[in-house]
Amino acid sequence: MEIQEKVIKIVSEATKVDASNIKAETNFIDDLNLDSLDMVEMMMKMEEEFGVEIPEDKTEDLKTINDVTNFLNTSN
């Protein structure tokens, strides 16, 4: 599975928002209404699923699906 596809699937499962409504440019806070606690949990799920560690100072730059996908691409 493409990384982006997998990221969308994880976000969809966590937010209960249909995957077809989540695009590369979808913003976690503006489009999905996630709060700061939701964001921490979302990044924990990404770490778990992709076996990576996302440094705390990096998480605030990850605002969209694309940001996460790019981060994961470069960290692998």
Place this chain on the structure above:
Amino acid sequence: MKLNRVAVTGMGALCGLGNDLDSVWENAIAGKSGISKIEDVDPKMWPVQIAGTVKDFQISDELLEPKEQARFDIFIHYALKCTDDALKQSKLLEAGYDPYKVGSILGVGLGGFPFIEKAHETYINRGPRRISPFFVPSFIANMATGKISMKWNFRGINHAVSSACASAAHAVGAAASEIMLGRQDAVITGGSEAVVSGLTLSAFNAMKALSKRNDEPELASRPFDQDRNGFVMGEGCGILVLENLEKAKARGANILAEVVGFGSTADAYHITSPHPDGEGTIPCMLQAIEQAGIQPTDIDYINAHGTSTPTGDIAETNAIKAAFGDHAYKLNVSSTKSMTGHLLGAAGGIESVFCVKAIMEQTVPPTVNLDNPGEGCDLNYTANTAQKREIKYVLNNSFGFGGTNSTTIFKRYEE
């Protein structure tokens, strides 16, 4: 100072006997047991394998969004469900309300203990980075009232009362006081608790507080019986909507009963054992009777704390005799814990619901499994069969570890 009268206008209940008020009451009146065997657990880790567990419960997506359901421990789900039921019965929402005049005070003894256990397991096995940011909100005792405020926009007083097994009874007293003093027009109160786990059962078992009648779950909770050998843990929730009686009347509410008296004392004696001479419990009952402006002889029914422990039941029996004299033999006593198990911090919530239903139906719910009264247990405990009788005043006792006592008095509503 003139105090406002306090009406009960709605109720919700959930426990091993059923998942709504009607089924809980019908099963209680039929003398059924809500205690069952906990299946599929390792007996080495579960010295006690019986409890009054809730069956087949699933909160609706309307009350708790799907993505939130796994984020809150189950006592919070129970509180939302029972509050929804109670609000529907009260019709308070349809009537309209000042959000700053509606509050919520719930009794919660242990809070989200199961979630604490799970998070600790995660911490030990997988480290601190795997602890969820939603862990703290999932278990703190006041999150049930917090979620109630958010769900229905109640912006009045909002807190949890924690006094072990007297928590919900203290909450009802605190809620009634808010209305009596005019600070709130309506308060959601009662209690919620759900902590059945291997660890909690091991912990209460270590105190020799629990019945280990693992092979006969339905017979294990037997308050006042000579073969009683400890309490049976239950889980669930009991909620009442309390309102300023005049305002409830003005909006055309159906008034189920009144809360007229509250007593609260401490034994100042021992961490877990009741005072043998009732020096906390006797004045507690008398305080409530005094606040109600009545005499002990006016009480028709006592919903006892009656947990089915050898020392607790006789201590309460003796305290009732001391407080009521000859009248102790004329009134009905019963322990609904014989059917629900002991809901710990929520006990006073569901038992307040039983008290109000007893008044509404003029029926005393029974003490089941009372086959041979224990030594000194010689009151009318409404053994095994519900009893019809005239009921005007009902007294509810709830006592807790730490030597804390609480008594509430409910009255049949008359103009």
